[in-house]
Amino acid sequence: MAGVTDDEAEGVTRRTVGDAETRRASRRWWDRDADDYQDEHGAFLGDVDFVWCPERLREADARLLGDPAGQRVLELGCGAASAARWLATQQARPVALDLSAGMLRHAARAAETTGVRVPLVQADALALPFADGAFDIVCTAFGAVPFVADSAAVMREVYRVLRPGGLWAFSVTHPMRWIFLDDPGEGGLKAVHSYFDRRPYVEQDADGVPTYVEQHRTLGDRIRELVGAGFRLRDLVEPEWPEGHEQLWGQWSPLRGRIFPGTAIFISDKPLVEGE
Numbered sequence: 001m002a003g004v005t006d007d008e009a010e011g012v013t014r015r016t017v018g019d020a021e022t023r024r025a026s027r028r029w030w031d032r033d034a035d036d037y038q039d040e041h042g043a044f045l046g047d048v049d050f051v052w053c054p055e056r057l058r059e060a061d062a063r064l065l066g067d068p069a070g071q072r073v074l075e076l077g078c079g080a081a082s083a084a085r086w087l088a089t090q091q092a093r094p095v096a097l098d099l100s101a102g103m104l105r106h107a108a109r110a111a112e113t114t115g116v117r118v119p120l121v122q123a124d125a126l127a128l129p130f131a132d133g134a135f136d137i138v139c140t141a142f143g144a145v146p147f148v149a150d151s152a153a154v155m156r157e158v159y160r161v162l163r164p165g166g167l168w169a170f171s172v173t174h175p176m177r178w179i180f181l182d183d184p185g186e187g188g189l190k191a192v193h194s195y196f197d198r199r200p201y202v203e204q205d206a207d208g209v210p211t212y213v214e215q216h217r218t219l220g221d222r223i224r225e226l227v228g229a230g231f232r233l234r235d236l237v238e239p240e241w242p243e244g245h246e247q248l249w250g251q252w253s254p255l256r257g258r259i260f261p262g263t264a265i266f267i268s269d270k271p272l273v274e275g276e
């Protein structure tokens with residue numbers, strides 16, 4: 001789960017970046033960041049747990065996926081795959097997929113330490129190496145979707161690998177967070193950007209080569225991408241900051257979380273009959 005940082009920072013800009021360049025940046029970024037990400041967030045995410053967001057909404061409590069027992073589940077952008085391992089303990093049949101070998105190394109290590117093993121696949125969410133209708137559920141907590149230039153194409157690809165009646169649930173940074181600086185404190189309470197500026201947040205090196213790219217879509221954009229792919233939107237969950245939860249995650253903080261949402265979770269399904 002990343003976020004939008006201060007536009008004044010060196011090497012930071014907002015500009016359009018294509019799919020190939022975005023993929024290169026993401027792969028390199030997540031490979032290099034994998035150890036730090038796990039050091040910083042691994043304990044919060046747990047070894048065998050499905051945490052949807054920094055607000056600490058857990059699938060064990062929220063049950064956004066229904067009963068996963070017996071279901072073929074694909075976790076996209078799995079990182080260390082703690083969610084897929086939790087799903088395995090719920091008698092689901094998960095597969096965990098990520099673009100980054102560095103992140104998948106943590107998943108492989110955690111399989112050894114926990115003894116909960118799930119198949120791991122290195123692939124791009126834009127080109128899923130699975131047959132049509134291979135899964136009953138596809139899900140992700142902040143994986144892949146914010147890190148591809150063409151997220152509408154991810155929606156179509158997920159639609160393809162789901163069986164009719166299958167469920168697609170993903171969490172992303174709440175679009176309205178893009179109005180603010182990436183600051184968990186008072187500085188993050190003042191609107192400074194246009195909600196309608198769809199240019200991605202880009203960090204780049206001295207040669208202008210992108211090293212980190214994160215995409216913004218408005219709520220309407222996300223819904224149009226889902227509906228355009230053929231999905232029916234079932235719910236849009238905006239987890240509230242729980243009482244007593246004081247842990248920060250980047251720009252997510254109790255201060256901001258009590259005032260406005262930090263995460264949006266889209267729950268949709270593929271109709272039983274196409275175009276229904």
Ligand SMILES: C[S@@+](CC[C@H](N)C(=O)[O-])C[C@H]1O[C@@H](n2cnc3c(N)ncnc32)[C@H](O)[C@@H]1O
Binds near residue numbers: 126
């Ligand atoms: C913010 S991390 C989330 C990881 C995990 N789901 C979690 O909750 O901690 C984003 C993940 O998306 C993966 N990712 C980025 N672009 C991707 C793509 N095009 N296809 C598949 N995974 C991708 C990254 O490698 C990274 O592991």
